[in-house]
Amino acid sequence: MTRRERVLTALHHREPDHLPVDFGSTGVTGMHVSCVAALRRHFGLEQRLVKVFEPSQCLGWIDEDLKTALDIDTEPLIPRKANYALVLDHWKPWRMYDGLEVLVPGNFNVTVDANGDTLLHPGGDTSIAPSGRMPAGGYFFDAIIRQRPFEESQLNPEDNVEEYGLLSEEDLAHFASAAQSARATGRAVVAKFGAGFGDIANVPGVSLREPKGIRDVAEWYMSIRSRPDYIHGVFSRQCENLIENLRRLSERVNGCVDVIYLCGTDFGTQKSTFCSEATFRELWLPYYRQVTDWIHRNTQWKVFKHSCGSVVRFLDAFLDAGFDILNPVQVSALGMEPAFLKAKYGERLVFWGGGVDTQQTLAFGTPGEVREQVLRHAAIFSRGGGYVFNAVHNVQARTPVANIVAMFDALREVRG
Numbered sequence: 419m420t421r422r423e424r425v426l427t428a429l430h431h432r433e434p435d436h437l438p439v440d441f442g443s444t445g446v447t448g449m450h451v452s453c454v455a456a457l458r459r460h461f462g463l464e465q466r467l468v469k470v471f472e473p474s475q476c477l478g479w480i481d482e483d484l485k486t487a488l489d490i491d492t493e494p495l496i497p498r499k500a501n502y503a504l505v506l507d508h509w510k511p512w513r514m515y516d517g518l519e520v521l522v523p524g525n526f527n528v529t530v531d532a533n534g535d536t537l538l539h540p541g542g543d544t545s546i547a548p549s550g551r552m553p554a555g556g557y558f559f560d561a562i563i564r565q566r567p568f569e570e571s572q573l574n575p576e577d578n579v580e581e582y583g584l585l586s587e588e589d590l591a592h593f594a595s596a597a598q599s600a601r602a603t604g605r606a607v608v609a610k611f612g613a614g615f616g617d618i619a620n621v622p623g624v625s626l627r628e629p630k631g632i633r634d635v636a637e638w639y640m641s642i643r644s645r646p647d648y649i650h651g652v653f654s655r656q657c658e659n660l661i662e663n664l665r666r667l668s669e670r671v672n673g674c675v676d677v678i679y680l681c682g683t684d685f686g687t688q689k690s691t692f693c694s695e696a697t698f699r700e701l702w703l704p705y706y707r708q709v710t711d712w713i714h715r716n717t718q719w720k721v722f723k724h725s726c727g728s729v730v731r732f733l734d735a736f737l738d739a740g741f742d743i744l745n746p747v748q749v750s751a752l753g754m755e756p757a758f759l760k761a762k763y764g765e766r767l768v769f770w771g772g773g774v775d776t777q778q779t780l781a782f783g784t785p786g787e788v789r790e791q792v793l794r795h796a797a798i799f800s801r802g803g804g805y806v807f808n809a810v811h812n813v814q815a816r817t818p819v820a821n822i823v824a825m826f827d828a829l830r831e832v833r834g
Contacts, residue, residue, distance in 0.1 A: 419434055419435045419436075420604055421438075421490075421491040421492075421603075421604050421605045421606065422491075422604060422605055422606045422607075422676065424436060424438045424491050424606075425438045425440075425491050425492060425605075425606035425676065425677075425806060426606060426676060427803060428768065428800075428803045428804060428805055428806055429676075429677070429720050429742070429743070429768055429804075429806075430803070431764075431765060431768070431802065431803045431804040432802075432803040433800070433801075433802060433803045434803065436833040436834070437796055437800050437805070437807055437829065437832050437833055438491040438492075438606075438805075438806045438807065439488070439489060439490055439491050439492075439806070439807045439808070439829060440490065440491065440492040440608070440770065440806050440807065440808045441480060441488060441490055441492075441808060441809075441813075442477075442479070442480040442485070442490065442492070442494060443492035443493065443494045443608035443677075443679075444494065444608055444610060444679045444722070444724075444745075445472045445475065445477060445610070445679075445682070445812075446679075446682060446724045446745060446746060446811055446812060447745065447746070447770070447771065447808045447809075447811075447812070448472065448475075448477040448478070448480075448812050448813070449477065449478055449480070449812060449813040449822075450475070450476055450477065450478065450557060450558075450812065450813060450814055450815040450817075451468050451469075451470050451476050451477065451478030451514075451518070451520050452476075452478075452514075452516070452518055452557070452815050452816070453478065453813050453814075453815070453817055453819070453822060454468045454478030454479070454480055454484070455468045455478065455518060455520070456819040456822070457484060457487075457488070457819065457822060457823075458484055459819075460819055460823060461484065461487045463483050463484060463487065464483065466481075467511060467519055467520055467521045468481075468520055468521065469509055469520070469521045469522075470512075470520050470521065470522050470523075470526075471496065471500060471506060472500055472501070473500055473501060473502055473504055473522070473523075473526065473538065473550070473559060474501050474502070474550065474558060474559050474561070474619065474624070475558050475559075475812060476514075476520075476557060476558045476559070476815070477812060478520070482603075485605075488826055489826075489829070489830070489833070490605070491605055491606060491806075492605050492606050492607075492608050492677075492806075493600045493601075493603045493605035493606065493607050493608070494600070494607075494608055494609075494610075495593065495596055495597055495600045495607050495608065495609040495610065495671070495674075495675060496596075496609075496610050497589065497592070497593075497610060498588070498589060498592040498596075499625075500523065501619075501620075501624055501625055502526075502538055502539075502540055502541070502542075502549060502550055502559075502624050502625055503525075503540050503541040503542075503625040503626075504522075504523040504525055504526050504541070504542065505523055505524065505525055506523055507523065507524060508523065508524025508525075509521040509522065509523065509524065510522060510523075510524055510526070512526065514557070515536075515552075515554065515555050515556065515557075516557075523542075524542075525541060525542035526538070526542055527539060527542035527543070527544050528544075529544055529548065533553075533554060534554035535551050535552060535553050535554050535556075536551070536552040536554075536556075536559075537550070537551055537552075537562075538550035538551070538552070538559055540624065540625055540626060540627050541625075541627070543627070546627050546628075547562075547564060548562055549561065549562050549564065549622070549623070549624040549625075549626075550562060550624055557814075557815035557816070558815070561619070561622040561624050562622070562624075563622055563633065563634050563635065564622065564623070564628075564629055564633060565632070565633045565634035565637065566628075566629075566630065566633075568631075568632075573631070573632070573645070573648055574630075574631070575631075575648055575651030575652045575654075575655060576631075576655065577629075577630035577631030577632075578621075578630075578631035578632060578633075578652040579652060579655045579656055579659070580623070580626060580629070580630065580631075581614075581620070581623060581625055581626060582613050582614060582655075582656045582659050582660070583659060584659055584662060584663060584666075585663050585666065585667070590666060590667065590670055593609075593667055593670060593671055594670040594671060597609070597670070597671035597674035597675060598674060600674060601673075601674040606676045606677065607674055607675050607676050607677070608675075608676070608677040608678075608679060608722070609671070609675045609677070609678050609679065609719075610678075610679045611660075611663065611664060611667055611678050611679075611680070612660070612678070612679055612680040612681045612682075613656045613657070613659070613660040613680075613681065613709075614656055614681075614683075615653055615656060615657075615681050615683050615702060615705060615706070616638070616642075616649070616653075616683045616702070617681060617682045617683045617684075618635055618638070618639075618683070618684060619682065621633060621635055621638045622634075622635065631652075632645075632648070639692065642693060642697065642701065643697075646700075646701060649701055650701065653701070653702070653705045654705065656705070657705040657708055657709060660709055661708065661709060661712050664709070664712060664713065664716075665712075665716075668716055668717055672717055672718075675717070675719055676718075676719065676720065677719060677720045677721075677722050677743065678713065678719045678720070678721055678722060679722045679724070680706075680709065680710075680713075680721050680722060680723060680741075681706070681723060681724065682724040682725075683702070683724075683725065684724075684725050684726045684727060685698065685725045685727065685729050685732055686725055686726055686727020686728045686729040686732070686748065686751060687727045687728065687751075688727060688728065688750075688751050688752065689728055689751070689752040690727075690728060690752070691727070691728065691729065691731065691732065695731055695732055695735055698732060698735055699735055699738075702739070703735060703738060703739045706739035706740065706741070707738070707739050707740055709740075710739060710740025710741065711740060713740075714740065720742040720743055720768070721740060721741050721742045721743065722741075722742070722743040722745060722770065723736055723739075723741040723743060723744055723745065724745045724746065725744075725745075726746060726748050726751075726811065727748055727751050728748070728751035728752040728753050728754055729744075729748075729751075729754075730752075730753035730754055730758075730759070731753070733759075733762075733763055733767065736767070737763075737766055737767065741767075742767070742768055743767070743768040743769075743770050743806075744763075744767050744768070744769055744770065744771075745770040745771045745808070746770075746771035746772065746808070746809075746810045746811040747759070747769045747770070747771040747772030747799075747810065748771075748772070748810050748811070749772045749775060749795065749810060750775045750777055750778065750810065754772075756772060756794075756795050756798040756799055757798055759772075759799075760798050760799055760801065764799075764801075764802065764804050765802075765804070767804070768804045768805065768806065769799050769804065769805050769806075770805075770806045770808060771806075771808040771809065771810055771811070772795055772799060772808075772810055773791075773792055773795050773796060773799075773807045773808055773809055773810075773825070774788055774791050774792050774795065774809050774810065774825055775791065775809075775810050776809050776810045776811055776812070776813060776814060776817070777810070779791050780809060780813065780817055780821050780822070780825065781814060781816070781817050781818075781821075783821065784821075785820050785821055785823075785824035786824075788821045788824040788825050788828065789824050789825075789827065789828040789831075792824075792825055792828035792829065792832070793828055793831065793832065796828075796829070796832045797832075800832075807829060809825070
């Protein structure tokens with residue numbers, strides 16, 4: 419099978435010739451830039467600085483030579499702008515706290531405060547208030563909450579839709595060109611075309627110069643109960659704009675895309691959920707369903723839903739919402755045991771992730787423990803198809819390279 423055929427076979431719940439593997443196709447299935455750099459050194463690849471294509475988490479771009487070395491079956495299709503309104507071009511060197519030199523977008527401009535924290539500004543404009551903070555000695559940026567005081571009577575849902583408008587012609591042209599390049603790799607193409615729908619990483623509006631609306635994380639979560647009409651208003655407009663963007667995108671890239679990463683809203687904690695299933699069905703499901711119905715009617719794309727945590731009680735609702743794929747499959751969370759998930763949902767949901775626990779095993783275990791978990795989880799999830807291997811969320815900074823290599827060595831055992 420080709421790499422694309424391998425992934426598509428798994429997505430249709432059939433067993434491919436080899437277990438398909440994804441790293442780097444999305445902002446939730448990647449690796450910290452330091453891990454990418456370490457892997458390049460391990461494999462003796464050409465010495466070059468690694469690009470940070472997702473600045474919040476400082477995820478590293480995986481170049482073609484490393485993709486080949488790691489035997490990766492997926493290819494990303496991402497917007498021309500990352501969060502913080504950083505345009506992914508005109509790359510320039512930047513040194514992280516640990517001394518690692520990386521490449522960052524040309525309009526990535528920072529300041530340093532009195533504590534030694536690095537501050538990132540929307541669009542790189544240091545004349546306006548920063549929207550991201552990397553603590554001194556840190557490895558990624560946290561959002562800075564810039565919630566303005568507001569009068570309840572003056573709240574306007576449009577304020578929380580500002581960053582989810584219609585795509586420009588420049589954006590559409592970028593996707594059209596990048597989609598052709600991604601398809602030419604022979605890998606399955608995973609596109610990021612989605613909207614927010616309460617994705618808490620996006621609520622603070624880090625890309626906006628002066629965010630309006632509800633931008634405080636705690637205030638947003640409280641609004642789910644105290645301002646449901648406002649949330650409906652926000653989601654309704656986001657949904658309307660997203661469907662129009664998907665219509666325009668499909669005209670440019672339809673045959674070049676296989677999977678769409680729609681939404682990263684988290685509903686689970688380590689042991690519970692952020693809301694009830696009833697609240698999910700009342701607030702989120704109608705809008706998700708409108709979007710997934712449009713996608714399934716008009717394209718061949720499979721819809722990828724990311725939600726961390728213990729979301730086992732939401733899985734039937736996710737299916738009702740029209741999602742095809744669940745990520746990151748947080749196997750360390752309550753009720754998310756691989757054997758149970760595969761037995762109950764394996765014929766209806768594709769599991770994308772769950773291959774090794776990044777909270778404990780990959781970060782703090784031994785190479786032998788990593789190997790054992792990869793072999794065990796891959797055997798469970800891959801049976802009968804419906805599985806794409808990835809870790810549980812991104813591989814974090816300071817993960818021992820020996821453990822990352824042990825993960826890929828175990829995958830070679832699985833694949834034969």
